[in-house]
Amino acid sequence: MQLSEKCLAITGSVTLALDAKSKELKAQGKDVVGMGAGEPDFDTPAYIISAAKQAMDMGMTKYTPVAGTLSLRQAICDKLQKQNGLRYTPDQIVVSSGAKQSLFNTFSAILNPGDEVLIPSPCWVSYPEIVKMCGGVPVFVPTCEQNDFCPDPLAIEMAITPRTKAIVINSPNNPTGCVYPEALLRRIAELCVRHELFAVSDEIYELLIYGDQKHVSIASFGPQIQAQTIVINGVSKTYAMTGWRIGYTASDLTVAKAMTKFQSHSTSNPNSIAQYAAQIALSQENPDGKTMHDAFDARRKALCQGLNAIDGLSCLCPHGAFYIMLNISGLLGKRFEGTVIDGSMTLSDLLLEHELLAVVPGAGFMADHYVRLSYAVSMENIEKCLQRLSHFVSMLEG
Numbered sequence: 001m002q003l004s005e006k007c008l009a010i011t012g013s014v015t016l017a018l019d020a021k022s023k024e025l026k027a028q029g030k031d032v033v034g035m036g037a038g039e040p041d042f043d044t045p046a047y048i049i050s051a052a053k054q055a056m057d058m059g060m061t062k063y064t065p066v067a068g069t070l071s072l073r074q075a076i077c078d079k080l081q082k083q084n085g086l087r088y089t090p091d092q093i094v095v096s097s098g099a100k101q102s103l104f105n106t107f108s109a110i111l112n113p114g115d116e117v118l119i120p121s122p123c124w125v126s127y128p129e130i131v132k133m134c135g136g137v138p139v140f141v142p143t144c145e146q147n148d149f150c151p152d153p154l155a156i157e158m159a160i161t162p163r164t165k166a167i168v169i170n171s172p173n174n175p176t177g178c179v180y181p182e183a184l185l186r187r188i189a190e191l192c193v194r195h196e197l198f199a200v201s202d203e204i205y206e207l208l209i210y211g212d213q214k215h216v217s218i219a220s221f222g223p224q225i226q227a228q229t230i231v232i233n234g235v236s237k238t239y240a241m242t243g244w245r246i247g248y249t250a251s252d253l254t255v256a257k258a259m260t261k262f263q264s265h266s267t268s269n270p271n272s273i274a275q276y277a278a279q280i281a282l283s284q285e286n287p288d289g290k291t292m293h294d295a296f297d298a299r300r301k302a303l304c305q306g307l308n309a310i311d312g313l314s315c316l317c318p319h320g321a322f323y324i325m326l327n328i329s330g331l332l333g334k335r336f337e338g339t340v341i342d343g344s345m346t347l348s349d350l351l352l353e354h355e356l357l358a359v360v361p362g363a364g365f366m367a368d369h370y371v372r373l374s375y376a377v378s379m380e381n382i383e384k385c386l387q388r389l390s391h392f393v394s395m396l397e398g
Helices: 014-027 046-057 070-084 099-110 126-133 153-159 182-195 223-228 253-264 272-283 289-308 344-355 379-394
Strands: 093-096 116-121 137-142 164-170 198-202 229-234 247-250 323-327 370-374
Touching: 014 344, 046 272, 070 093, 070 247, 070 272, 093 099, 093 253, 099 126, 099 164, 099 198, 099 229, 099 247, 099 253, 116 126, 116 153, 126 137, 137 153, 153 182, 164 182, 182 198, 182 223, 198 223, 223 229, 289 323, 289 379, 344 370, 344 379
Parallel strands: 116 137, 116 164, 164 198, 198 229
Antiparallel strands: 093 247, 229 247, 323 370
């Protein structure tokens, strides 16, 4: 009795594994400070919750079309036109049970066995695993902190082979918080058009941008690149709706039809009540949006300032999302009670065990000299995090 080789080849999520371990300690009554959160710590806005209740009262509890209700798909088209300058029709939109399923649909629709997908790294832990599950081969294009973790177009072009099918674009980025400049996106778009590649553009953090940065969708640079782009988005981050599980794609009609067929045999339609709530979320002004954005901005600044004040640690102040990649190179080789810090996994384990501080090891993001911290947490927890990190570093030897 053998299990699937495909499933056995999947690497488990380090973020979920760490979260499980920290929750276990919390259940024991320990004061764990969790800095690994991948979701806003705000409640879903009241007007969206009211919409869900209204949906149930109106009897919206049945199956919907596989790709989502027409009214939600139209609301998504309106949003894309208004905010991104992109014209789509409802039949080009596929609504799914979260942006992660949208990515799974995407790669299932476009990949054949052995097709390569370029992924700038550090990268979100699920990109390479989803590509592998869909029969593809992830090819990492390393970025560097000195370049704000933005990919070098020349490095991207050098990684292209006859098997390359797509490139993943994630801006604002998880885990680095970088925002791709428009000039860089135009260079990538030119490469995609010239080499006939799909651009899989994950824009889930598009409204969580700080300072004078702005979000630009690669699909907005003309009809050819729009036809080759699959836009991934959803309501989880912007509207604090992570548990509602609504994501969507916007793409060429041929790709959309293929994804709809695939979804029809996997999950069928997404949750009907959550679809109506998402429709209302996208169709109205969010009164809580600025409050959440400004809170993240203040936390971002406080956390960056505090981290850079600790000997042996440093970080860039990110321009988007709600994550910081903390450079731990200055701690490598040092000892804590006889244990040598040889990478992000060891450091993360030590911090959780001895300081009750949960961070995400960078090894899961292809960046072992870093750990990821989320500032989607309270200012109180940010202060505790800085205190515990400082205490831990002061105890190191060597």
